[in-house]
């Protein structure tokens with residue numbers, strides 16, 4: 001059986017499915033856990049592949065570590081979305097972290113990931129973690145000057161995630177961060193979704209003093225580059241050298257230096273050359 005992920009009228013990607021492990025229509029979205037022949041187990045929400053066990057490390061390490069190492073000593077972190085647990089696993093590797101709150105709108109994603117994606121969801125039992133089932137924008141609007149780090153690990157801007165791409169939401173992130181806080185925002189594919197990518201980055205640039213885009217190839221996300229925006233109040237990620245004391249599969253010191261280098265067509269998209 002083949003699963004066809006259709007990106008637009010002209011482009012679709014086919015994955016051979018070895019097994020369908022779980023399917024559920026939740027109050028928010030259609031959820032499926034499947035076994036792909038090439039990429040292993042995967043979480044699919046509303047017909048979009050969210051993560052696969054074969055390449056999730058690239059996305060989760062790159063969402064977390066460039067921002068987390070840029071902060072000198074982060075203690076409190078918030079994850080918005082991220083119900084599979086992959087971002088959580090990476091945040092908890094930072095030993096200064098005392099507390100991580102994960103705000104996920106759909107508790108069925110957390111439940112299914114705990115059951116079928118143990119390599120991602122292994123950290124939900126860590127005593128530093130609190131899972132809050134709520135809408136990310138509703139939650140973050142109530143918080144002021146509290147988190148050192150906020151990670152936006154949202155699905156694409158359809159359905160419940162639309163609000164997580166608004167200016168109002170990004171302003172709430174700024175207010176919820178401490179005076180030297182940093183937000184890292186999943187920023188889509190500049191090749192396939194240039195409008196969404198540019199809107200995320202330019203909106204964050206209007207709000208945060210230091211905004212840098214990191215790129216990494218995440219093979220299961222369409223193809224080509226995937227973008228992560230680091231929006232910081234004080235520290236500049238380009239000026240730090242991380243000293244990494246734990247194991248990673250993608251991120252390292254050289255990647256930290258290189259990931260913020262942008263090709264000319266992306267600089268042009270962002271009007272920064």
Ligand code: SAM
Pocket residue numbers: 045049050051059080081082083084103104105106109134135136137153154155156159160161162163164186
């Ligand atoms: N890594 C993925 C990607 O880029 O495709 C995204 C990970 S997926 C686990 C994102 C999660 O965001 C989903 O579990 C979804 O339920 C959650 N989500 C969507 N809208 C949300 C909202 N408004 N508040 C909190 N979580 C939300």
